[in-house]
Amino acid sequence: MKNKIIFLILISTSLLATDIQEMAEVMPNFQKSLYLGIVSNNTIVVAVGERGHIGISDDYGATWTQAKSVPTKTTLTAVSMVSNNIWAVGHDTTILYSPDAGKSWSVQFEDKDRQMPLLDVLFINESDGFAIGAYGTYLTTFDGGKNWTDSLISTEEDYHLNKIIRIDEFKYFVVAEAGKAYRSFDAGKNWESLELPYPGSMFGAIKYQDQIITYGLRGHVLVSSDFGESFIQLDSPILDSLFGAAQTYTDKVLLVGANGAILQYKNMAVTKVDLSKSDGDYTGLLPIKNHDTIFIGESGISTKQIR
Numbered sequence: 001m002k003n004k005i006i007f008l009i010l011i012s013t014s015l016l017a018t019d020i021q022e023m024a025e026v027m028p029n030f031q032k033s034l035y036l037g038i039v040s041n042n043t044i045v046v047a048v049g050e051r052g053h054i055g056i057s058d059d060y061g062a063t064w065t066q067a068k069s070v071p072t073k074t075t076l077t078a079v080s081m082v083s084n085n086i087w088a089v090g091h092d093t094t095i096l097y098s099p100d101a102g103k104s105w106s107v108q109f110e111d112k113d114r115q116m117p118l119l120d121v122l123f124i125n126e127s128d129g130f131a132i133g134a135y136g137t138y139l140t141t142f143d144g145g146k147n148w149t150d151s152l153i154s155t156e157e158d159y160h161l162n163k164i165i166r167i168d169e170f171k172y173f174v175v176a177e178a179g180k181a182y183r184s185f186d187a188g189k190n191w192e193s194l195e196l197p198y199p200g201s202m203f204g205a206i207k208y209q210d211q212i213i214t215y216g217l218r219g220h221v222l223v224s225s226d227f228g229e230s231f232i233q234l235d236s237p238i239l240d241s242l243f244g245a246a247q248t249y250t251d252k253v254l255l256v257g258a259n260g261a262i263l264q265y266k267n268m269a270v271t272k273v274d275l276s277k278s279d280g281d282y283t284g285l286l287p288i289k290n291h292d293t294i295f296i297g298e299s300g301i302s303t304k305q306i307r
Contacts, residue, residue: 024052024070031055031064035296037078037088038286044101045286047296048076048088056102061286061294061303067102080123087145089118089131097145108145122164130188132161132174140188153182153191163204167212171227175202175214183228194228206245208253213265215242215255221263221270237272238263244284248293254306256282256295262306273306 027033035049047055047064052074054067076090084101087108093116095109109131118133131139131148138153138161153161159176166172174182174191179199182191196202202216212224219236242257253265260278263270279299286294291305 022052022071022073024054024067024073026066026068027053030066032300034283034298035301036283037076038284038294038296039079039081039086040286040288041081041083041101045288045294046079046081046086046088046102047294047301048079048090049296050075052076052090054088054102054105055301060288060292061301064301067098067105070096070105071107072096075117077117078120080121080129082123082126085123085126085144087121087123087129087131089121089133091117093118093133093137095121095131095139095145095148109139109148111150119161120163122166124166130164130172132164134160136161154193157193160201162202162216165205165207165212167207167227173205173207173212173228175205175216177201181205181214181228196222197231197233198222203241203243204245206247206253208247208265213245213253213255215245215257217241219257219261219263221255221265223268232268234265234268234270236263236270244282244296246285246287246293248287248306249289250291254285254287254293256285256297258282275304275306 030053033049033053035047038047045057052070052072055064057064074091076088079088086098088096093111093114097108098105116134118131121131123129129141135158136152139148141148159180161176164174170187172184172188179196181194184191198220200217202214205214214222219238221234222231224231238261240258240261242255245255255263258281262273282297284296291307293306295302
């Protein structure tokens with residue numbers, strides 16, 4: 001049942017929208033909140049999650065402080081960082097911005113009446129960024145978020161968009177629900193709809209060498225070496241849904257998900273990684289140094305060694 005909670009938070013719309021700007025509460029055990037997104041600029045680590053909680057660490061996850069004066073109590077689902085500029089997105093089509101490594105925050109975009117979440121954000125530099133979410137929502141900016149163009153990735157489809165990644169200067173890739181994906185050859189100006197070999201939802205994707213690895217419901221992992229022209233479905237040792245992935249310093253890819261699931265990808269195969277103790281559902285991870293990895297999820301933030 002617990003992994004269903006994570007799934008519903010990732011895709012659910014906001015049902016309690018109000019016109020009052022609420023501030024996230026500063027909590028003594030904020031590290032134990034549900035966290036859904038994590039990023040680093042190699043100086044600080046930033047994690048975002050439920051109730052507007054934002055955790056910041058300047059010592060590779062050894063200690064954490066909660067960001068103050070965060071102008072929302074809505075669930076934050078994803079975060080992107082360029083230098084000291086941070087953008088976090090979440091429910092109520094909310095986009096938050098910090099220009100100073102998390103010391104101060106402001107709302108760049110919000111549409112509570114729409115009652116739908118943004119599910120991912122990607123900034124290429126300090127100016128150019130993308131935010132995607134429920135029902136095909138696709139927002140772009142070319143001035144660091146001062147202005148956002150609000151549109152749809154497709155006028156013919158309204159699938160939930162879960163993850164956007166950059167392949168190179170012009171190629172971008174998006175995974176969605178119901179076996180759908182999208183690719184762009186012109187830096188996100190136009191998008192082509194793709195049918196994946198698995199008809200279920202893909203919650204994430206990661207670029208690895210010349211491959212795109214997508215992952216999602218019931219442990220499904222698909223790999224493409226030709227920018228989505230074809231996919232190979234890998235044999236997965238688990239049936240738990242996968243929510244996050246990251247490349248390690250030892251040139252492997254780790255995938256994490258429900259019920260403490262951890263998979264390792266290498267050479268077109270995934271194998272299960274067993275830990276002595278898991279922390280429930282994992283939603284993301286960030287390799288930091290040596291074999292240390294920061295995990296986020298329903299039990300908060302933790303650091304473990306993966307060899």
